[in-house]
Amino acid sequence: MTGAGLPESRRIIDLVDVLDEGAVVASGHEAPSLHERASAVEPRKIHDLTDVVKDVPVRAVADPALREMVLQNVSEITERLAREMIPPIVERVIREEIEKLKAVDNP
Structure with a gap:
């Protein structure tokens, strides 16, 4: 669904639609590139949950x-x-x- 017939500010974008690099989204701001999005994400800590979950046998x-x-x-x-x-x-x-x-x- 592209929202044909709607003003640009009211255009509907499906989650499955792929925006081109540098595309302008409905708010009028330029969409960030993939590199900008990747560099903006701070490194996340990975938690190991294998020690947290107890291995309890379950009887069917x-x-x-x-x-x-x-x-x-x-x-x-x-x-x-x-x-x-x-x-x-x-x-x-x-x-x-x-x-x-x-x-x-x-x-």
Whole structure:
């Protein structure tokens, strides 16, 4: 959005719009160059927070009964998916291997 049709002082500038170096912004002041902005920033102190945060192990499921129920459901679902998906895949692979063997025997 460039604000076409608006007076220069009321022009709307999106945050995604890139201003050229030395461009004049809506207030009428020249935009500072990248070098000026970088030199104006004073060096900042970097804080190391690794000593501040304690390494506490977090348990995903606190209740052992709930954990057991979740594991049982996951096991049942995994077994059902394996029983549904693996046989057709194995059948297809076996058929392809048989066809390859037939092609080798009959040149």
